[in-house]
Amino acid sequence: MNVRYVATINGTDYLIEIVDDRRVLLNGQICEVDFAAVGDQPIYSLLLDGKSYEAYVYSQEDEWQVLLLGNLYSVRVEDEREKRLRAAAGGRVMLRSEFHLKAPMPGLVIAVPVIEGQRVQKGDVLVILESMKMQNELKSPREGVVTRIRVAAGDSVEQSQTMLSIV
C-alpha cells in the first residue's frame, strides 16, 4: 500500500503518496521522481518529470524548511494517521509549552525592555543583544507573560544561554 503524507504550506494541503522509488502521486496526479541527496549535505536534487530542482532542506521545530529557487517554504509534513489524530483533537488545541528565549550567539546584553509578569504580544522586543558589531532585537515569538528574567543590561551571555521565559 502507498505511504500517504499530507504536506501543509501556508494553510494549503498537498496530498503526497509514495508509490515506489520512482513514482509519487501529488493530489492524485502521478509524477516521475528521481530524488537524491547531494554528497553528505542537506542539499537534495529532485528530477520531477524530467525537470531539475535543487533545494536546501533543514528541520526547525516541527516543520521542514525548504529553500528552493530563492524562496523559503515552511512545510509541515504528517502522515495521514497523525493528521487524523490532530483533527480529532480539535485541531487548534496545541500543547502550550513554555518558551525559553535563548541567546542565538554569544554577546553582550544591551537592554532588557521588559519586566517579570509583563504581558507581551508577538513581535515585542524582549532583549537587545549586541554581537557581530550589531545590536539585535530578540522578539517574542508569541503572546504571553514574561517570567524568570535571568540577565540584565551589561551581562555577557554564551550561546544558547536561556535569558528569560514566556508562559
Added chain:
Amino acid sequence: MFNKVLIANRGEIAVRIIRACRELGIQTVAVFSDADRHALHVRYADEAYHIGASPSRESYLRGDKIIEVALKSGAGAIHPGYGFLAERADFAQAVLDAGLAFIGPKPSSIAAMGDKAVARATVSKAGVPVVPGTEGEGSLSDEELLAIAPQIGFPLLIKATAGGGGKGMREVKSLEEMPALLRVARREAEAAFGDGNVYLEKLIDGARHIEFQILADTHGNVIHLGERECSLQRRHQKLLEESPSPFIDDDEELRRAMGEVAVRAAQAVGYVNAGTIEFLVDKDKKFYFLEMNTRLQVEHPITELVTGVDIVKEQIRIARGRQLRYRQEDIRMKGWAIECRINAEDPYNDFMPSTGVLTHITPPTGPGVRVDTGVYPGFEITPYYDSLISKLIVWGETRAEAILRMRRALEEYRILGVHTNIPFHQRLMDSHRFMAGQFDTRFVEERFSLGSAQESVETHPDVAAIIAALVAHRQTQRAAQFVHHNERDVSNWKWVGRWERMRR
C-alpha cells in the same frame, strides 16, 4: 621604498590586499587574533604573527602591537584595509613616526575628514554643497540641539560626530520625540566610538546615496574613477552596490559635475591615496556632500570591473611615491558591475547574525563573476567580527546583463553551516523596482520584504511539498530500521535491547 607590507586587517579585505602585493612581487605579513589562527589571510601571507585575543580591541585595534610586528618582521609599510584602524589619524601618525609608510592618506587628512563637522566646514569653504545641519558647530548640548532643530526642519537625522556605519544614528520626525532619541544616539555613539557627541542633519526625501572613487598621488594629481550607487541599505548598512548609478546613467553632465566637486573636496584636505566622496542626491539631481571615507571601500571591486583600474595596486604604487598611471581622460566606464554583500545573517529572522562552522561552500564561477572572500569550508564564523562572508561581484555589458548574471550566480552559490542573506539578494534581483532602477535609501526597509506578494515571482510550493515529504519519508524509513513504529506500548529502549539480542 618598501618591499614588504604588513596588512593590519583580517577577512576578505586582508586576502584582497595580499593578492595585490603578490602580483606586484611584494612580500606580505599577516597579523591575527586567537579566533583567526586558521583564517585564509594567515594561510595566504608570507609571514603571520599572533597579536592577541579574539575581541578586536585586544588584537586588530592594538596599533602598538601591530607596529611592533611590522618593525620586527622588517615590513616597510602598513596597509590598514577598511574598518579597525583604517581611519584613525593617531595610528597613521604612529606608523609614520616608526619610520614606516602608511598605505593611505596623511594623518591630517584623516583627522580633517574624520570629524564630520570639521569635514563639512572644510569642504563647504572650498565651494562644495553640504546638507543643511549643525555643520562645524562642534559639540552642542541637548538644549542647543533642540533649539536649532526646528530651523533645520523635520524629519532630520541625529548622527554621531565620530560616527560611521549607522551607529549612533537616529531619525527624528518631531520635536517631541527628539529628547529620548538624543539619549539613545549619544549612548550608542559613546559605546561604539568612545565619543558621545552628535550633530543634526536634514533628512532628504527620496535621497540616493552615490559616491565617487578618488585616486590622488603625492605629485598633486587627483582623479576620480566614476561613481557607485549605494542606495540599497538596511539600517544604514550597504547591502548591494552598482556602478555606474542607474540614476546618473547616461547623464554625462551630472557625472562630470559631481566628479569635479569630488576632486575639489579631496584637494581641500590635501588628500593622497584612495578615498571616497559620498553624496546625497535628491529627486531633482541636486547633490550634497555627505562625508569622505579616507580609506579603501568594501565596494571598490565594482569600480575596478568597470574602469579596469586595480585600486589596491594603485594604492601601493602611490605609497611608493609613484605618479598615477592614469589621467582623468584615460578613465572610461565600460559596462555595468553589481556587488552583493553576502552576510552570515538570517533574512527570514530579522537579519539576525548567524554563527557556526561553514560545512560546505560551492562558489559561483563562469563568465563575468568575481568572488572576494576570506573563508573556506571548515572555517568558523565567530561572533567577534562583522558578518561579511564574501562579496559576489558580476560584470555585464549592460545593466540588464549584469542583473541576469547576478541572478545566475546567486542561484549557483551554496553556503552551508550558517544562514546567509543570499535569498534576500535573489528576491531583490526579481524586484521590478530594482530592475527599473527606481529606489532610494529607504527602499529596502519600507518597500521591500521577503514575503511580500506585490513583488510577485513564480513560486513552486508543490515542488517544495514533494521535497519535504520525500525527506520526511527517508527519515521515517531510516528510523524504522531500528524500531518498529506501531509497537508504541513498548519503550524504544526495550526494542533496541531486543534487537541487539537478536543480532548476537
